[in-house]
Amino acid sequence: MDHTINRHYQLAVIGAGAAGLGAAVAARERGLTDILLLEKESFAGGVLRQCIHSGFFGDELEGTGPEYADALLRRADACGVRLLTDSFVTEIRRDGRVRFIRPDGVYEITAEAVILASGCMEKSAAALGIAGSRPAGVYTAGEVQRLLNVSGRDMGDDAVILGAGDIGLIAARRLTLRGKRVVRIVEKNDCPGALPKNQMLCLREFCLPLTLHSTVTAVHGRSRVESVDVTDLVSGKTENVPCSCLILAAGLVPDDALAVDSPRLLRCGNAEHVHSTVEEIARSARSAGEAAASLVLGGVPLPPPSSKPREPSALGNDETVCLLCHRGCVMRCASDALCPRGEAFFREKDGRRYCSAAVRLAGQTERLPVRTDRPVSAAQRREFLRLAENARAEGPFCVGQAVFHGDGFEAVACAASM
Amino acid sequence: MLYYDAVVIGGGLLGCFTARNLRRYDVSVALLEAREDVCTGVSRANTAVVYGGQDNKPGTRKAGACRRANETFGELCETLGVRFSRCGSLMVCFGEGGLRKLRRGLERGTANGVAGLRLISGHEARALEPGLNPAVHAALYAENTGTVDPWELCLAAAENACLNGAEFRLREAVLHIERGDGFFSVFTEKEEYRCRFLVNCAGLGAEKINAMLGFRDILLAPTRADYMVLGEKHGRDIGRVIFYEPEEKGRGITAVPTVDGNLMLGPSEISRGGAPAFETTADGLRFIREQAALLLPGTDTCDAVRVFSAARPNPRYASDTAGNVRSIDDFPIFTPESAPGYVSFCGIKTPGMTCADYLGAFAAGRCRDLLGVRENTAFDPVRPRPPAMSELRDAEAGALIAADPRWGRIVCTCKQVSEAEILRAIHAAPPCTTVDGVKRRTGCCLGTCQGSRCTEKIVGLLSRELGVPVSEIAKDGDGSWIIR
Numbered sequence: 001m002d003h004t005i006n007r008h009y010q011l012a013v014i015g016a017g018a019a020g021l022g023a024a025v026a027a028r029e030r031g032l033t034d035i036l037l038l039e040k041e042s043f044a045g046g047v048l049r050q051c052i053h054s055g056f057f058g059d060e061l062e063g064t065g066p067e068y069a070d071a072l073l074r075r076a077d078a079c080g081v082r083l084l085t086d087s088f089v090t091e092i093r094r095d096g097r098v099r100f101i102r103p104d105g106v107y108e109i110t111a112e113a114v115i116l117a118s119g120c121m122e123k124s125a126a127a128l129g130i131a132g133s134r135p136a137g138v139y140t141a142g143e144v145q146r147l148l149n150v151s152g153r154d155m156g157d158d159a160v161i162l163g164a165g166d167i168g169l170i171a172a173r174r175l176t177l178r179g180k181r182v183v184r185i186v187e188k189n190d191c192p193g194a195l196p197k198n199q200m201l202c203l204r205e206f207c208l209p210l211t212l213h214s215t216v217t218a219v220h221g222r223s224r225v226e227s228v229d230v231t232d233l234v235s236g237k238t239e240n241v242p243c244s245c246l247i248l249a250a251g252l253v254p255d256d257a258l259a260v261d262s263p264r265l266l267r268c269g270n271a272e273h274v275h276s277t278v279e280e281i282a283r284s285a286r287s288a289g290e291a292a293a294s295l296v297l298g299g300v301p302l303p304p305p306s307s308k309p310r311e312p313s314a315l316g317n318d319e320t321v322c323l324l325c326h327r328g329c330v331m332r333c334a335s336d337a338l339c340p341r342g343e344a345f346f347r348e349k350d351g352r353r354y355c356s357a358a359v360r361l362a363g364q365t366e367r368l369p370v371r372t373d374r375p376v377s378a379a380q381r382r383e384f385l386r387l388a389e390n391a392r393a394e395g396p397f398c399v400g401q402a403v404f405h406g407d408g409f410e411a412v413a414c415a416a417s418m
Numbered sequence: 419m420l421y422y423d424a425v426v427i428g429g430g431l432l433g434c435f436t437a438r439n440l441r442r443y444d445v446s447v448a449l450l451e452a453r454e455d456v457c458t459g460v461s462r463a464n465t466a467v468v469y470g471g472q473d474n475k476p477g478t479r480k481a482g483a484c485r486r487a488n489e490t491f492g493e494l495c496e497t498l499g500v501r502f503s504r505c506g507s508l509m510v511c512f513g514e515g516g517l518r519k520l521r522r523g524l525e526r527g528t529a530n531g532v533a534g535l536r537l538i539s540g541h542e543a544r545a546l547e548p549g550l551n552p553a554v555h556a557a558l559y560a561e562n563t564g565t566v567d568p569w570e571l572c573l574a575a576a577e578n579a580c581l582n583g584a585e586f587r588l589r590e591a592v593l594h595i596e597r598g599d600g601f602f603s604v605f606t607e608k609e610e611y612r613c614r615f616l617v618n619c620a621g622l623g624a625e626k627i628n629a630m631l632g633f634r635d636i637l638l639a640p641t642r643a644d645y646m647v648l649g650e651k652h653g654r655d656i657g658r659v660i661f662y663e664p665e666e667k668g669r670g671i672t673a674v675p676t677v678d679g680n681l682m683l684g685p686s687e688i689s690r691g692g693a694p695a696f697e698t699t700a701d702g703l704r705f706i707r708e709q710a711a712l713l714l715p716g717t718d719t720c721d722a723v724r725v726f727s728a729a730r731p732n733p734r735y736a737s738d739t740a741g742n743v744r745s746i747d748d749f750p751i752f753t754p755e756s757a758p759g760y761v762s763f764c765g766i767k768t769p770g771m772t773c774a775d776y777l778g779a780f781a782a783g784r785c786r787d788l789l790g791v792r793e794n795t796a797f798d799p800v801r802p803r804p805p806a807m808s809e810l811r812d813a814e815a816g817a818l819i820a821a822d823p824r825w826g827r828i829v830c831t832c833k834q835v836s837e838a839e840i841l842r843a844i845h846a847a848p849p850c851t852t853v854d855g856v857k858r859r860t861g862c863c864l865g866t867c868q869g870s871r872c873t874e875k876i877v878g879l880l881s882r883e884l885g886v887p888v889s890e891i892a893k894d895g896d897g898s899w900i901i902r
Contacts, residue, residue: 103819223892
């Protein structure tokens with residue numbers, strides 16, 4: 001047991017994902033010097049580690065999730081935030097006491113302010129009202145991302161995906177890129193809930209089969225999933241769709257089991273409400289970190305929790321989404337762009353963009369995320385994916401280091417590896 | 419060929435408690451289970467209620483067994499390290515017709531010798547359970563009703579039976595049985611088991627086992643029913659088990675505040691045929707939602723964490739010459755004179771869990787009388803409760819972690835289950851080889867995320883500890899691989 005841990009802190013942050021890391025850094029920049037960041041896993045980064053697609057940060061949003069996590073972690077480290085991994089928080093008390101379990105003991109610290117950044121959970125089959133049998137082969141989209149992109153595991157060849165939100169579409173694209181068949185994407189609403197850019201990059205680019213105003217009502221199969229019932233919510237008709245796995249991407253709920261009603265506790269990121277982009281998470285984290293600093297240093301009460309659901313809208317066939325910043329302007333003509341870069345993006349019709357994959361590490365099951373170092377054409381993307389599938393990367397790698405190269409591009413590591 | 423004094427067929431609640439009770443005497447015991455784990459059939463899914471005995475017709479075996487079993491249930495759970503909540507129950511009604519039913523229940527219970535029964539007004543019922551529909555007219559309060567986790571109970575009995583020397587033989591489906599002079603030969607694919615005493619606890623398969631010995635008097639008409647488990651924020655919606663049966667035809671539901679802190683609703687109207695056993699149906703789940711809305715209007719059934727379906731081995735007598743089918747409203751315990759040494763527990767249903775130990779003791783008593791054996795002085799009925807990080811105080815938890823850091827590695831984040839708890843489950847006797855086996859023993863995957871965050875880790879631990887590739891780790895039974 002490390003006896004230097006049990007003491008009083010200015011701020012305790014629970015969860016070292018995008019929100020927790022961001023909040024800790026923001027609080028540090030606003031003058032807090034004594035910050036403890038607690039992470040239940042053995043590594044920081046949260047779900048960023050499994051989000052290996054581009055679109056997180058950078059001049060052209062080329063950065064992937066693992067790179068974003070790496071950059072945030074470096075900032076937190078540089079400014080002296082104390083990170084404890086393998087630290088599972090069991091209880092937050094109203095008075096700022098935080099109890100947690102680590103492989104070397106049970107700890108209880110106190111803090112002037114506590115930020116809960118524990119992320120969110122994916123809805124289970126029962127929560128979605130799905131009947132039928134309960135065989136192996138039902139996964140959540142996040143679970144699939146982790147298995148494919150980090151652990152290097154496989155879960156079946158023919159998938160039905162429930163939910164056309166961002167996570168469902170991004171999972172569908174990844175499955176397709178890995179040679180799996182997306183049998184059907186089933187969405188209960190009249191249009192996909194995903195951001196327009198993900199509708200363009202996943203649905204349109206990969207011609208994924210989307211079934212609207214429908215839902216999965218039952219799972220069939222004894223040992224493994226053999227088929228699912230897809231019911232049209234308008235006509236009431238049910239169709240039996242054979243598949244080998246069902247992937248649930250139909251809703252996220254804040255993981256706020258630890259939340260207590262306390263003037264010292266603030267939630268941020270997806271633990272407060274579910275956000276669409278990492279940009280929104282960063283904003284939520286920043287304001288939480290700043291509010292915590294104001295509370296500790298100036299006695300300013302914490303603001304109430306906020307919630308702001310986004311209205312989904314369908315991307316028209318004649319519309320293009322600018323991929324160069326988080327605004328994601330939807331354009332029918334060049335003048336729809338809000339900036340000259342967007343205008344240029346619209347005019348450049350060759351569709352160059354970044355592409356990412358998870359490659360095998362020699363002698364290991366785990367995979368290493370890589371991406372192209374520049375926007376590449378469709379032909380180059382195919383080459384990149386072929387090379388990535390056959391690569392056996394010999395580590396160690398640091399972020400940004402070249403892993404392999406193709407015709408006119410290099411594939412660079414998005415995470416450090418042994 | 420293997421020789422045992424007694425063989426038990428089936429590793430459900432009845433089988434495990436029978437094996438445990440047989441070991442109170444100086445007899446060698448083998449339990450044969452067709453599946454890869456115990457507690458995988460009828461016992462895996464039920465209403466989780468420990469009944470008081472007021473529901474059964476006076477004079478039946480059920481009535482006597484249930485009352486007596488209920489009286490000692492607390493002691494049994496204490497001995498086996500199993501959580502038991504004697505929370506009491508309310509049987510509610512919405513009108514005069516229902517009140518007549520409650521009065522009959524009170525009379526039945528009194529005739530059965532059940533203590534702690536009382537008819538209360540709707541007002542009193544709501545004072546006890548503020549979540550009840552204001553239209554509730556009256557209720558029959560029963561202070562002895564309780565609830566228990568059926569998995570925990572079954573596995574505790576299995577572990578204690580193993581600890582006392584009963585041999586659990588898994589993946590041993592019985593193919594046929596031969597009768598010799600004073601012995602039975604039970605054949606599985608791998609082995610012949612010869613025994614002098616044979617107990618049929620095969621659940622849904624019990625009719626077939628009887629038939630292997632030529633007994634075809636009791637048939638099973640299996641039915642299924644759906645249940646819904648709501649998240650922990652609803653665990654305190656009610657404090658007692660609530661039974662509701664409508665005045666007219668049809669069924670109501672039972673609401674149970676489980677020992678895990680969830681609210682369980684069900685069973686749905688039992689359907690015959692139709693969906694395969696253990697599959698839930700949209701109609702069944704809708705029925706539960708409707709009934710719950712009637713009974714507990716403030717409870718939001720959208721917060722379901724799990725739905726499941728139970729199979730029930732409903733017994734009936736083989737049709738008589740006129741073709742009439744008579745169903746059986748009692749425990750049809752069958753001890754044929756033509757086959758001394760055989761006990762059939764074919765067709766044991768509600769209150770089978772309540773009476774499992776009682777029935778096991780009954781079988782063991784017959785074995786003792788038949789074989790003339792002495793008591794097993796080495797029998798230790800106590801099975802200490804395995805430590806759980808979610809239940810321990812800081813000092814106890816700290817001591818465990820200091821001895822082994824794996825107690826401080828939390829794998830299941832919803833239910834706070836540590837790696838050490840999972841390892842204990844994997845290496846316990848009877849052994850556990852599947853993810854659902856780990857779930858039944860440790861409570862992993864029972865929270866809101868339903869294992870989406872920890873299943874991969876559990877598969878990894880099973881793979882490492884059992885020395886097999888991850889692709890061979892099953893969720894529940896052969897072929898149900900999870901990742902590869």
